[in-house]
Amino acid sequence: MAWTLRGGRDRQRDSAAPPAQEAAAPRRPVNDLFRGLAGTTLVLVTDPEAVPLLPKDPTALDARVVHLWEHDLPDEWEVGVEPGWSSVLLVTMDRSTLRRAAAELPDTGPVTEVGVWLVGARDVAVVVPRPEWTPVRRLEVQQLERPGRGVSMVFGFVRTVRSRRVLQEVAVQAVQSSRRERSGLVTAYAGRRPAPGLDLRAAILTDPTAAVDPERVVPPDVVVAGPSLAGTELTEHHVLGRAPVVVTDPGLDPVDELVFTPRGWRREPPHPVxxxxxxxxxxxxxxxxxxxxxxxxxxxxxxxxxxxxxxxxxxxxxxxxxxxxxxxxxxxxxxxxxxxxxxxxxxxxxxxxxxxxxxxxxxxxxxLAWRDGLAGRAGAARLRTGPAGLPGLSVLLATKREHELEGAVARVAAQVGAEIELVVATHGFTADKARLTEILGREPVLLAFDDDVLFGDVLTGAAQAASYDVVMKMDDDDWYSPHAAHDLLMARRFSGADVVGFPAEFVHLAEHDETIRRNHASECWTTFVAGGSLTLSRDLLREVGWFRPVRRWVDGQLLSMVIASGGTVYRTHGLDYVLMRHTHGHTWDGDPDGFRADGTVDRTWQGFRPPEEGL
Incomplete structure (x- = not known):
């Protein structure tokens, strides 16, 4: 197919159209989306399933449709050459297909408007423009109807931009995450599409030998290639000092865990199988x-x-x-x-x-697991992290109760699926390090504080002594399943939240010697999680001033500071944790019968009954 170049001025939007951000309408016909874009529009369709939802006659709407799976657009547009369109619209099913396509987008030349139409989405989201972009004169987000469906977002710029950079930023911000997609592993693809999940540096090669082109300044560590290229070996690249590894059997493509998440879990759905x-x-x-x-x-x-x-x-x-x-x-x-x-x-x-x-x-x-496996095959040991690609975790265990310490350390020793460091901060007594090492199977970091030191300062001392970038506060008497640390790290990954934790869904009331399950929502955004499960980065903890120097309510104080600073809190499932409510010894007060208020209890068991079905 031959592309014509644009001559003369673009067909401009009606000058009466409002600048900057436009007011949201209830729903907008799809054809109006096309008509509202500046000049001729290049429509990039990522998947065949989206084609039937396009307007029946795109050419009548001054649009040219290109299928990304069979296009001949250049990877880079020649300097000084203008394309035959003024705007670009990416049409894709949902966030998962958007994020998969982001790495393989071609250059479309300079344009003044860039849009995304998620034909299978219902939720409207707004992307924050990057500070280095040309100023945005219009940002329009809309739910659509007839003849298609879904939601759209359109950026109008004061000067021309490269649509690929804008669309890739939309893909990055499409998922809720305070941490951008960052990985030291550089991948390329040859003879196959990129794997799901966002990897914007991934080069799309027609021939794997292009990975070792001397002019390539960011050569890949791994080239994931089609089966027909099995046995291909590459030469050394002068930048790497080694040859990229060609992998033709990476297994099943991964799932984008930032898109397909447990968020919105329903304990009692209304419909059958x-x-x-x-x-x-x-x-x-x-x-x-x-x-x-x-x-x-x-x-x-x-x-x-x-x-x-x-x-x-x-x-x-x-x-x-x-x-x-x-x-x-x-x-x-x-x-x-x-x-x-x-x-x-x-x-x-x-x-x-x-x-x-x-x-x-x-x-x-x-x-995470997929990339971790590729890093191992490439011999890039330094790029590998803990199990399943999860980061290491420093567990902060601060206690005044010497009789609870060995049991708490045993619960840490039982954790599986995570690489854990234990930091023990005793408060008013000195622990036997040899005994704790015997229980844990490795040496803990052991700190001792006088009895009159504020509890918040004890926790801050423990956090500052931690080695890993992520820390979890663990209480000395609560029950934790062996998967607790892993599941908190998993929730931190898929939610992108600043703080994650468990609900106090299961509670053992010592006064009544019974265990209750409460009707607490899980897998949701929230403002409160159980204090004995607070999990967050040390960087965030440092930024909010560490744990506040108080004697009581240290957990609530931390959550308040995080939320006040614009941070997010996510509550994952409750099967890994039982809050132990004794008659005394807590740094918080509360009526035990408050845990059994009418309408809050799902079921009860006599005695201590942890939710072992979750193991």
Missing amino acids: VDLAELTGPAGVTEQTVKRARGHRAVRLDLGTTPTADLLKLTMAGIPTLVTGSDPRLAPELSELLAAAPELDDTLVRDAWSVKLRRATFDHHST
Whole structure:
């Protein structure tokens, strides 16, 4: 196909159109989206499933449609050459396809308007323009209808911009995260599409030998190539001092865990088990599919007819999934869970199975785990992190109760799926380091503070002595499952929140010797989590002034400071934690009967009864 160049002036938007940010309308016809874009519009479609939702006659709307899976646009536009369009509109299904396509977008030359149309989305989101961009004169976000659907976002600029940079920033900001996608591993792709998840530095090569082009200033560590290129070996690149590794058998593509998350989990959905075919269309499992699935007790599918990628999107999001058939490429742990589906009438059993499914999927099929595996194959040991690509965690254990210390250390020693450092801060007594080392299996960091030191200062001393970038506050008497540390790190990854923690969903009331489960919402944004589970970065802790120097309510003080500074708090599931409510010895007060207020209790058990279904 031959592209004509633009001559003369662009067809300009009506000068009466309001500048800057326009008021939101209830819904806007799709054709109006096309008509409202400046000049001729280049429409980039990422997936065949989105094509039927385009206007029937795009040319009548002064639009040219290009399919990204078969285009011949240049990777870089020649300097001084202007394209035959003034605006670019990217049409894609949802955030997952947007983030996958971001790395393979071609250059479209200088344009004045850039838009994104998510045809399978319902939620409107606004992207914050980057400070180095040309000033934005118009930012319009709209829900759409007839003949298509979804939501759109359009940026109008004072001067021309390169659409690729704008669209990639939209992909970056499409997920809620206070931490941008950062990885030291540089990848390239040859003979196949990029893997899901955002990797904006990934080079798309027609030939893997292009990875060692002497002119390439950022050569890849790994070239992920199609099976036909098996056995390809590359020469050394002068920048790397080594040859990039060609991988043609990376396994199943990962799932973008920042898009398909457990957020919005429903403990008691109103609808029965449903066949996946009743929830999906030609595009397979999308974000909207997952939202619809949350209203059902479980989803049923056959791997003989359903792409395995669709299964993984469901299980990553924690959807209970009843499967027939198998795929040998699935992680054995996940396959075993799917083959042993429990009865799902009991909400606790259903909750626990969902947690196990999402945990196994995250550990073996997330982008973190996938990239960590590639780093290992490339011999880039320094780029590898902890299990499943998770960061290391420093557990802060501050205690005044010497009789609780050994049990608390044993609970840390039992943690699995995370690389953990234990920092013990004794408050008013000195611990036996040899005994704690025996229980833990390695030496803890051991600090001792006088009895009159404020509790907040004790915790600050522990945090400042920690080695890892992420810290978790653990209470000495509460119960934690062996997966507690892992699941908090997992929630921190998929939520992107500044602080994550558990709900105080399970409580053991010593006064009554009973365990209660409360109707606490989980997998949601919040302003409060259990203090014995606060997990956040040391950088954030430092920025808010560490733990406040107080004797009581240290957890609430920290959460208040984080929220006041614009930070976010996420509450994950509650099956890893039991709050132990004694008659005395807490740094907070509260009536034990307040835990049993009418309408707040889901069920009760006599005695101490941890939710071991979650193990």
